[in-house]
Amino acid sequence: MAKPPDHDSPASGVSRRTFLKTAGVGAAATSLIGAAPGASGPTVLGPDAVPLALKINGAARTVTVEPRVTLLRALRNHLDLTGAKEICDRGACGGCTVMLDGKPIASCLMLAADAVGHEITTVEGLGTPEKMSAVQAAFVEADALQCGFCTPGFVVASTALLRQNPSPTLEQVKDGLAGNLCRCGTYSRVFEAVLKAAKATPVAGRKA
Amino acid sequence: MTQDASPKPPAPTVTYLVKVGHASAPQTLEVHAAEGDIKPWDLDSKLRVVKGRQPRLDGPLKVTGQAKYTFDISMPGMLWGKMVRASVPAAEIVKIDTSKAEKLPSVKAVWTTEARAVRFAGQDVAAVAAISPEVAEDAARLVEVTYDERPYVTDLQKAMEEGAPLVYNADQVPGSPKAPVKGNVVGPIVPRRGGPRGDVAKGLAEADVTVESTYYVPVHTHSPLETHGVIAKWEGDQLTIWASTQSISTVREGMAEYLGIDRKNVTVITEHMGGGFGSKLAASAEGTNFSGVACKLAKQAGAPVKMMLDRHEEHLCTGNAPAALMTVRLGAKKDGTLTAIHHRSFGTAGIAGGAGTGGPSGNLYANTPNCLVEEHDVFTNAGPAAPLRAPGHSQGAFALESAMDELADKLGMDPLELRRKNESSPVRRIQYDIGSKAIGWERRNKKAGETSGPRKRGIGMANGNWYVFARGSGVGAEVKIHRDGSVEVFQGSQDIGTGFRTAMAMVVAEELGLQTRDVTPHVGDTRWPEGVGSGGSNTTNSVAPAVRLAAHDARTKLFAVAAPLLGAKAEDLDAAGGKIFVAAAPSKSIGFRQAAAKMPNEVISAVAERKKQYETYRQDLAGTQFAEVEVDTETGNVRVLKVVSVNDCGIPINTLTTESQIIGAMIQGVSWALFENRILDRNVGTMVNPNLEAYKILSSKDMFEAVAIVSEIANAGNNTSAAGIGEPPIVPTLAAIANAVFNATGARVHSLPLTPDKVLAHINAARRA
Numbered sequence: 001m002a003k004p005p006d007h008d009s010p011a012s013g014v015s016r017r018t019f020l021k022t023a024g025v026g027a028a029a030t031s032l033i034g035a036a037p038g039a040s041g042p043t044v045l046g047p048d049a050v051p052l053a054l055k056i057n058g059a060a061r062t063v064t065v066e067p068r069v070t071l072l073r074a075l076r077n078h079l080d081l082t083g084a085k086e087i088c089d090r091g092a093c094g095g096c097t098v099m100l101d102g103k104p105i106a107s108c109l110m111l112a113a114d115a116v117g118h119e120i121t122t123v124e125g126l127g128t129p130e131k132m133s134a135v136q137a138a139f140v141e142a143d144a145l146q147c148g149f150c151t152p153g154f155v156v157a158s159t160a161l162l163r164q165n166p167s168p169t170l171e172q173v174k175d176g177l178a179g180n181l182c183r184c185g186t187y188s189r190v191f192e193a194v195l196k197a198a199k200a201t202p203v204a205g206r207k208a
Numbered sequence: 209m210t211q212d213a214s215p216k217p218p219a220p221t222v223t224y225l226v227k228v229g230h231a232s233a234p235q236t237l238e239v240h241a242a243e244g245d246i247k248p249w250d251l252d253s254k255l256r257v258v259k260g261r262q263p264r265l266d267g268p269l270k271v272t273g274q275a276k277y278t279f280d281i282s283m284p285g286m287l288w289g290k291m292v293r294a295s296v297p298a299a300e301i302v303k304i305d306t307s308k309a310e311k312l313p314s315v316k317a318v319w320t321t322e323a324r325a326v327r328f329a330g331q332d333v334a335a336v337a338a339i340s341p342e343v344a345e346d347a348a349r350l351v352e353v354t355y356d357e358r359p360y361v362t363d364l365q366k367a368m369e370e371g372a373p374l375v376y377n378a379d380q381v382p383g384s385p386k387a388p389v390k391g392n393v394v395g396p397i398v399p400r401r402g403g404p405r406g407d408v409a410k411g412l413a414e415a416d417v418t419v420e421s422t423y424y425v426p427v428h429t430h431s432p433l434e435t436h437g438v439i440a441k442w443e444g445d446q447l448t449i450w451a452s453t454q455s456i457s458t459v460r461e462g463m464a465e466y467l468g469i470d471r472k473n474v475t476v477i478t479e480h481m482g483g484g485f486g487s488k489l490a491a492s493a494e495g496t497n498f499s500g501v502a503c504k505l506a507k508q509a510g511a512p513v514k515m516m517l518d519r520h521e522e523h524l525c526t527g528n529a530p531a532a533l534m535t536v537r538l539g540a541k542k543d544g545t546l547t548a549i550h551h552r553s554f555g556t557a558g559i560a561g562g563a564g565t566g567g568p569s570g571n572l573y574a575n576t577p578n579c580l581v582e583e584h585d586v587f588t589n590a591g592p593a594a595p596l597r598a599p600g601h602s603q604g605a606f607a608l609e610s611a612m613d614e615l616a617d618k619l620g621m622d623p624l625e626l627r628r629k630n631e632s633s634p635v636r637r638i639q640y641d642i643g644s645k646a647i648g649w650e651r652r653n654k655k656a657g658e659t660s661g662p663r664k665r666g667i668g669m670a671n672g673n674w675y676v677f678a679r680g681s682g683v684g685a686e687v688k689i690h691r692d693g694s695v696e697v698f699q700g701s702q703d704i705g706t707g708f709r710t711a712m713a714m715v716v717a718e719e720l721g722l723q724t725r726d727v728t729p730h731v732g733d734t735r736w737p738e739g740v741g742s743g744g745s746n747t748t749n750s751v752a753p754a755v756r757l758a759a760h761d762a763r764t765k766l767f768a769v770a771a772p773l774l775g776a777k778a779e780d781l782d783a784a785g786g787k788i789f790v791a792a793a794p795s796k797s798i799g800f801r802q803a804a805a806k807m808p809n810e811v812i813s814a815v816a817e818r819k820k821q822y823e824t825y826r827q828d829l830a831g832t833q834f835a836e837v838e839v840d841t842e843t844g845n846v847r848v849l850k851v852v853s854v855n856d857c858g859i860p861i862n863t864l865t866t867e868s869q870i871i872g873a874m875i876q877g878v879s880w881a882l883f884e885n886r887i888l889d890r891n892v893g894t895m896v897n898p899n900l901e902a903y904k905i906l907s908s909k910d911m912f913e914a915v916a917i918v919s920e921i922a923n924a925g926n927n928t929s930a931a932g933i934g935e936p937p938i939v940p941t942l943a944a945i946a947n948a949v950f951n952a953t954g955a956r957v958h959s960l961p962l963t964p965d966k967v968l969a970h971i972n973a974a975r976r977a
Contacts, residue, residue: 081273086279089519122273132271146705148267149433174909183483185871
């Protein structure tokens with residue numbers, strides 16, 4: 001199984017950069033990445049499409065993509081999970097935010113192959129229109145969206161924030177959402193929604 | 209041909225008495241409505257749904273990631289288009305070699321431009337369609353373009369100099385300029401709206417006090433988060449386009465014309481749209497023909513083509529708000545009475561015209577006897593501008609309203625008192641009271657910069673103006689009541705994030721006595737009754753009256769079904785709370801669903817067309833803003849603490865989403881005032897910051913307390929009294945912030961954005977003075 005990349009250390013694992021360097025050099029991997037045992041250390045993939053086993057919203061999904069394909073584009077263009085948006089494609093706007101093992105990340109800055117072995121949660125995994133999460137319901141109620149294009153990113157970032165800090169102050173909400181841009185100008189409504197959702201969600205072990 | 213010039217008989221009208229204006233100063237007026245129109249909602253209307261706070265109906269789809277925007281749509285066999293853009297600002301194209309791109313097996317279609325002249329870096333040159341976005345990007349990089357480069361100019365002031373490189377030769381200037389052309393400069397253009405009054409020279413001579421200052425506002429790019437783009441799909445001669453647009457009808461007309469096909473064969477769909485702010489009103493966009501190219505690639509490949517621009521392209525060629533250099537001269541008597549307003553501006557819309565900024569100067573303080581607005585368009589080798597949220601007005605108000613503050617300072621007058629003294633709008637007089645109370649105007653520094661300590665707070669204000677644009681004819685709506693009691697409304701305008709679809713459902717619910725969620729709105733499809741482009745803050749006020757008429761007609765038809773069941777006459781019935789009842793005896797009632805079940809046919813369908821706009825109450829839309837800032841005088845950093853916006857939008861249909869739009873406009877305005885600045889490298893003519901980290905827009909950490917106040921005005925301009933709100937609240941913001949910075953520090957910054965370096969330099973200069 002491919003070694004899970006350590007995101008605190010750029011030297012380990014496989015990064016978008018090493019893929020770009022190696023694409024077209026090595027032999028194409030034909031086994032299902034993430035399912036094949038044995039391999040260790042950096043894996044050379046591509047340039048042709050390779051099958052990847054991903055765990056998304058609790059379900060096992062297989063996607064066959066060129067190794068250079070980002071997690072964002074794999075979700076959007078190959079798995080029909082279009083909640084995460086491609087807006088800046090360089091980690092500046094937060095529109096593509098998903099959770100990787102519970103932590104919010106910019107899925108445009110990660111290769112799909114790097115997500116193998118991790119739990120990916122997208123906005124679609126948090127609730128449905130019929131059964132929205134507390135954060136999603138609070139966004140609707142507070143009108144914390146206008147065009148709505150940034151909204152999935154904000155919902156995921158807000159959910160991650162509340163999981164980490166169930167009772168944030170306004171300033172902590174602003175800090176937690178500092179990586180997400182909204183152009184319609186809905187920030188104050190978003191803050192209101194997150195604070196409302198924090199109150200609405202019973203948290204196990206929260207101090208009274 | 210007859211010589212008979214007998215006048216046309218006047219159109220039949222029906223007269224209603226309406227109570228209009230603000231609730232604190234109501235007036236009773238007659239409205240001469242078109243025949244068939246119903247009495248406008250006014251101050252006496254007992255509205256049950258309209259004016260409420262209704263969360264948007266598409267909210268659950270959007271917060272769960274289920275809403276499909278154009279960028280999200282895919283279909284079997286779909287290809288991805290990618291444009292190749294000019295890398296130089298001025299050139300003749302010598303050769304476009306696509307052979308390497310065409311050799312890639314996954315590339316299915318190629319397009320090249322026929323134009324030879326390049327006038328800005330970012331212009332369409334070639335395009336490819338391939339099986340994935342990654343391959344399309346590869347292929348685009350393989351297209352080789354040979355340029356014969358020419359001299360260019362990207363800087364507004366340099367372009368005005370004699371001998372500057374010409375963006376257009378004299379015979380190439382686009383459009384038909386109605387003003388003299390000299391070098392790159394077209395003008396003076398004297399706008400029709402807010403045209404000249406009196407004699408400015410005389411007015412200035414009569415003044416006790418005059419001020420003259422020159423102001424600069426840089427280019428602001430719209431930066432909608434969903435980039436421009438389309439998916440084009442041909443089935444025989446039928447073309448369907450999914451578009452990220454503010455005007456599906458413009459895309460249809462534009463593509464039919466460009467492709468030389470019948471408009472009836474073109475369908476355009478915009479179910480959800482990720483922001484436009486004025487940049488998505490064209491069939492493609494001002495500086496690119498991506499829609500047309502996508503349609504051609506799709507035809508060539510025999511497969512649907514999706515062409516979404518990337519962030520870099522979005523900054524270069526999809527429009528922007530023009531930069532402007534503006535000189536304002538004001539004259540006033542000692543008591544503050546204005547004697548003259550003179551606004552002279554030089555703006556650059558890149559390779560396009562339309563960079564005027566004189567709207568506020570020509571229309572605010574309309575009692576000023578002498579007023580002259582002279583605008584000039586200056587061509588530069590930069591992407592063309594597009595309308596941006598009250599085009600030219602934010603820039604123009606920054607100049608005029610900064611100058612008003614400078615005049616107040618020179619007169620030793622309270623800036624708000626100076627505005628009251630010259631106010632021509634009864635609505636804005638009311639708004640001054642509301643806004644000054646909400647900000648705590650009395651807390652402001654009586655002398656600018658008087659607070660001690662390095663962090664200084666200040667309060668400023670500014671006015672904005674906008675107009676009522678409403679399409680008075682050719683706008684339709686259809687309302688259907690089904691036998692199961694379900695209700696649908698169909699309308700061919702698009703919801704660009706304003707909450708338009710929810711507002712239309714509210715109008716129908718109001719008429720039918722239902723709740724908003726009982727009504728399913730269908731918008732954003734050219735197969736529905738004719739809609740409008742969402743520009744000029746005109747969508748709700750153009751469409752709501754047609755929707756109300758259709759709903760009213762459907763209600764009349766349903767009452768005819770219910771009347772015999774209640775043993776009453778149809779005209780004696782009313783509807784509310786999901787019931788139809790006898791107005792004089794509400795206990796005699798039948799449920800809406802029960803009545804619908806008795807319909808003789810499966811469906812009641814009512815189609816209506818909007819009547820003209822009535823000039824009943826006053827027309828222009830008043831707005832005023834108050835801002836509080838904190839300036840760190842050691843770093844020059846400006847922090848906005850609070851902005852209060854008071855706006856007239858007629859009777860708001862949905863107060864919740866109306867406020868959201870006002871908040872959004874304030875935020876975009878603060879962002880422009882503090883951060884935004886498109887930077888072109890004058891040495892190579894390309895954009896330095898075509899992204900979202902170096903082109904900074906306001907984020908959570910910069911957020912302030914945003915207070916949106918709707919000063920409701922029943923205007924009886926149409927049967928809903930609705931007016932627009934998307935644009936007006938951005939008009940005063942730039943000046944309100946700059947005026948607050950002045951009040952905090954005593955430093956007057958004439959050039960935006962208010963970055964720490966500039967603010968610090970002005971603080972130091974003010975200290976030395």
